[in-house]
Amino acid sequence: MRKIIFLAFCLFFFLQESFSQVILFHEDFEAPGGDDSVVSTTLIPTVNDWGLNTRLYCGAYSQVCDSCQVKPSSITYLTTENFSTHGYPQVILYFDQICKVDFMDMATIQVSIDGGLTWTQLTGQQYLGTGQFQANGNHFAANSYGNLWQPASPAALPLNPWWRLETFDISNLANESANVKVRFKLQDGGSVGPNNNKGWYLDNIRVEGTGYGLSGIVSYASPVSQAMAGVTVLLTISGSTYNSAITNNSGTYGFTTVNPGTNILFVNCNKPWGGVNSSDALLVLKHFVGMIQLSGLALQAADVNGDQVVNAADALMILQRFTGMINSFPSGDWVFESPMFTAPLTQVANIPIQGLCYGDVNGSYLTPP
Ligand SMILES: [Ca+2]
Ligand SMILES: [Ca+2]
Ligand SMILES: [Ca+2]
Ligand SMILES: [Ca+2]
CATH class of the missing domain: 2.60.120.200 (Jelly Rolls)
Known part of the structure; x- marks a missing residue:
């Protein structure tokens, strides 16, 4: 006791x-x-x-x-x-x-x-x-x-x-x-x-x-990645957040100590959504018909209706939002990688985290500072 x-x-x-x-x-x-x-x-x-x-x-x-x-x-x-x-x-x-x-x-x-x-x-x-x-x-x-x-x-x-x-x-x-x-x-x-x-x-x-410290850069997954300042990185174990850090002007977050266990990093971002047009909808359709293969974060960003599959319904919804027929996605506005690691760390760790706006499959958004 x-x-x-x-x-x-x-x-x-x-x-x-x-x-x-x-x-x-x-x-x-x-x-x-x-x-x-x-x-x-x-x-x-x-x-x-x-x-x-x-x-x-x-x-x-x-x-x-x-x-x-x-x-x-x-x-x-x-x-x-x-x-x-x-x-x-x-x-x-x-x-x-x-x-x-x-x-x-x-x-x-x-x-x-x-x-x-x-x-x-x-x-x-x-x-x-x-x-x-x-x-x-x-x-x-x-x-x-x-x-x-x-x-x-x-x-x-x-x-x-x-x-x-x-x-x-x-x-x-x-x-x-x-x-x-x-x-x-x-x-x-x-x-x-x-x-x-x-x-x-x-x-x-x-x-x-x-323990060994942990740091990394949060960036937007555009062809030339853009550092994202002012977003919040959450340090979690078993679904509970025990620490958080806000990225600086270089997009860098840092934690001096990490609790032992299986840690997962999450990002909270309140920046405006953007970067989506018919090019993205076309990429989603091409993926659906097998002409191209989306993967990783782009694949996640394509599932704008949040039903765990990427198909024509997502492409249609992307077009609807681009043309102003709708102003939100069921999935939300932002998707970030959520890296997992085990602590205690055995050395200083650098873990980059990338994000995209939902629907911006080609990463064309120029993110606001
Ligand atoms: Ca004595
Ligand atoms: Ca005592
Ligand atoms: Ca979907
Ligand atoms: Ca785009």
Whole structure:
């Protein structure tokens, strides 16, 4: 249920924001799932493990975090389940933390791209936050935010205003990998044990990927194709539009991120209809009697009555509209290609889209700007 609610939440934001990242991993420790997508392990098992904590939490809907106090002469890990970053050249790790840990103990973060066999420690090279991290030797401690975490008072009890959001760009370590894990490593150092410090608190661990972008030119399928500015390109999955873009003066549309799944592009165009005369009707008749073979977009544009076949009825209707006997087609005014592709994309994609006015089988229309 937690995941369903979360997916609905994500969908809401995909609809609200024009450029969204894709969430590749997420753990908020909330009920009913609790800490079900992370695993706690320790080198010397004791009762003092990573565990849910309901006294501290971060975020409006949060009621629980995960925490661990330094264990004497030991190392404790909180490790995420595997997730894939395939198709995402940019990968960002976020988490909220209170690191009320003695400076000589070591709270570090590591990334694996082989399902946990080997690990790479995150350093200042990846860190995008404002806490003291690299200067600490690439670990967090009670001194990471000046006096906020009261480094001079080891026994001070952490409070909810102490939460800080951390951001690491792990793209250079963990992009395009099928078996990525992140782990939080808490290691005893200096004097044995936590030195009265309450420990490390984590909430809202998430990894977001930015996929390969998609762009292309929308053009009118005339013999010399004409770029179409100001038309709307819709990005859809399963019939639902989750993003849209308007073509610029060069007819170019662009999307920075594409949601995973089978995507179909559609075009909305409100430009005036035109380009149709008896030459088009003649081409449709020639196609009907087998003298020529219309195909692709021209064939679609020929079916002006929208009955899925191209015959003399379409040719007649084209003549009727050209001569002003009718002023619309059952099919509508515009037809565009609707390219389909699968995401995540494996590289930057360029997908051109062509359109025609219904009836303009020979593409003679000079489209308005
Ligand atoms: Ca939480
Ligand atoms: Ca210690
Ligand atoms: Ca027809
Ligand atoms: Ca024409």
